[in-house]
Amino acid sequence: MELMKSTDRPTRRGPTDWFTGTVWQDPINEAPEPARARSVRVGFEPGARTAWHTHPLGQTLHVLSGVGLVQALGGPVRTIRAGDTVWIPPDEKHWHGAKPDIGMVHLAIHEALDGVHINWMEKVSDADYRATPED
């Protein structure tokens, strides 16, 4: 077995190519092959969000704190709160992030296919981000 200590894994800033605003990432696991599971705790400051993207084998998001937003292409912006869990099917184009005025922290759990767990696309426009969310 392997014990991965928190003190050996510094918090990373989310790359500006793929995130709008300030995002902090704390890795949880990246299991070696043939295992596929990966997970990361992601903290979005108010107004921060991912770019549009897909996951080849889907993704589960579990909100740990705060209030956030999630949207699949062609669907409404949805509000997500601490305790909520979201399943995003394989290859569904989507984004997730904090509310404009409230931060949000979620677990992101996904599997890698041929070493790839995410395919990044364009950033989310302010107009799309500011659309009135469903509760």
Ligand code: MN
């Ligand atoms: Mn995602």
